[in-house]
Every structure is written in C-alpha cells, then in structure tokens.
Amino acid sequence: MATIEEIERRVAEADSARSAKRSATAQQIGELAQHRAVIAKNLSDIERELGDVLAAAGDVINVDELARFTDVAAADLTRWLTARTSPRTTTTTKRKRPPANGKNDTRTKSDAGQRPSLVRAPTDGQASTSHAVGTTSRAGADAPVGVAVAGT
Numbered sequence: 001m002a003t004i005e006e007i008e009r010r011v012a013e014a015d016s017a018r019s020a021k022r023s024a025t026a027q028q029i030g031e032l033a034q035h036r037a038v039i040a041k042n043l044s045d046i047e048r049e050l051g052d053v054l055a056a057a058g059d060v061i062n063v064d065e066l067a068r069f070t071d072v073a074a075a076d077l078t079r080w081l082t083a084r085t086s087p088r089t090t091t092t093t094k095r096k097r098p099p100a101n102g103k104n105d106t107r108t109k110s111d112a113g114q115r116p117s118l119v120r121a122p123t124d125g126q127a128s129t130s131h132a133v134g135t136t137s138r139a140g141a142d143a144p145v146g147v148a149v150a151g152t
Contacts, residue, residue, distance in 0.1 A: 050077075051084025 002010070054063070054077060063081065067074035 047080050048084060050080040051082075054081040055084055 054066070058081075063074050063077045066072065066077055
C-alpha cells in the first residue's frame with residue numbers, strides 16, 4: 001500500500017500534467033480566437049469596400065455583367081451591394097401605448113385596481129336577453145366579471 005507522501009506526490013504529478021494541458025489549450029484557443037477576430041474584421045472591411053465599388057459603378061455595369069466577367073456569383077455581388085446600401089429600418093411614426101401610470105385613463109385612482117362589473121338593463125318581468133353594460137361601480141368590485149350586480 002502507498003504511503004501518504006507517495007499518494008500526495010502521485011496526485012500532484014497527475015494534477016500538474018492536467019494543469020499544463022489545460023493551460024496550453026486555453027492559450028491556443030485565445031490565440032486562435034484573436035486571429036479569427038482580426039480576419040473577421042478584415043473580411044467585413046473588404047465586403048464593405050466591395051459594396052462601395054459596386055454602388056459607385058452601378059451606372060456603368062450591373063451585377064449580372066460583373067458576375068459573367070469575374071466568375072463571382074451574382075448572389076454574392078448582390079449581397080455585398082445590398083448590405084452596403086440597405087437602409088436601417090427606423091420607424092418614426094410608431095404608435096405608443098397609453099402609459100400605465102393612469103395618464104389618459106378615464107378611471108380614477110380608486111377605480112383603477114377594480115375589475116368592471118356588469119349592470120343589466122331593466123326588464124319588464126320577463127326573462128331578459130338584453131346585453132349587459134360594463135361599469136366600474138364600487139358595488140360590483142367583488143363580483144366576478146360577467147355577473148350582474150343588482151341595484152347599481
């Protein structure tokens with residue numbers, strides 16, 4: 001059986017080998033990610049420049065002609081052109097919801113937290129099929145929605 005000191009040494013050896021691999025992997029990933037970021041920025045700059053050139057030359061040569069002459073796919077040329085010229089979608093006439101703080105609200109503060117109750121139209125002693133009318137009366141505050149409250 002191994003001694004306590006031997007077990008400690010074996011664990012330290014195993015941990016140091018694992019730690020070295022983890023460190024090397026993290027360093028390699030970091031370097032590759034930085035390299036990728038540089039290349040992605042360069043590619044973005046080149047695509048923007050392609051779009052600018054396409055837009056500037058649009059009055060003398062079109063995408064289909066360029067595709068034929070350069071063997072570059074028309075879809076790629078179009079993507080670069082539209083990416084450069086596509087306007088940002090900004091809506092200046094958005095409708096706004098009424099504020100939740102009660103402004104533009106016809107109910108008073110005491111009514112604001114209550115559900116509307118329903119009051120039925122008077123009947124002439126017959127079973128009524130009349131439509132209920134919504135109100136915000138205090139008497140019906142505890143009544144479930146859709147239940148008529150008498151006397152209000």
